[in-house]
Amino acid sequence: xxxxxxxxxxxxxxxxxxxxxxxxxxxxxxxxxxxxxxxxxxxxxxxxxxxxxxxxxxxxxxxxxxxxxxxxxxxxxxxxxxxxxxxxxxxxxxxxxxxxxxxxxxxxxxxxxxxxxxxxxxxxxxxxxxxxxxxxxxxxxxxxxxxxx
Numbered sequence: 001x002x003x004x005x006x007x008x009x010x011x012x013x014x015x016x017x018x019x020x021x022x023x024x025x026x027x028x029x030x031x032x033x034x035x036x037x038x039x040x041x042x043x044x045x046x047x048x049x050x051x052x053x054x055x056x057x058x059x060x061x062x063x064x065x066x067x068x069x070x071x072x073x074x075x076x077x078x079x080x081x082x083x084x085x086x087x088x089x090x091x092x093x094x095x096x097x098x099x100x101x102x103x104x105x106x107x108x109x110x111x112x113x114x115x116x117x118x119x120x121x122x123x124x125x126x127x128x129x130x131x132x133x134x135x136x137x138x139x140x141x142x143x144x145x146x147x148x149x
Contacts, residue, residue, distance in 0.1 A: 012031070034091040043124045093107055
């Protein structure tokens with residue numbers, strides 16, 4: 001279980017295999033891999049900034065909430081920082097639970113948080129220059145569903 005922030009590329013298949021190893025009590029593992037989108041050529045590179053000791057701690061807090069909410073047996077969040085090209089993996093989330101529904105929902109919950117509230121600063125660089133990226137209305141709506149009883 002843990003949060004990894006890294007500038008180096010990662011192989012989601014390798015991460016998933018390592019995450020699944022030895023999970024004899026889990027009935028399900030769900031994972032999500034996010035890729036950087038080219039946005040029709042308007043994104044040539046995505047730049048992510050994070051602050052170790054802040055970003056990783058905040059992500060770990062929401063993961064602990066996911067453990068409590070969904071009864072997780074394990075979790076992992078690996079997130080790239082720095083400059084990332086379109087098509088490259090940017091985030092990997094894995095959750096292990098006794099049953100599939102909890103594993104799926106926890107993975108979705110973590111991604112909704114990462115997309116909307118995790119302390120990352122994102123900048124898209126393209127032919128028209130650079131622009132900061134903020135969560136969209138859809139991102140906020142996706143997160144709100146977890147905050148409604």
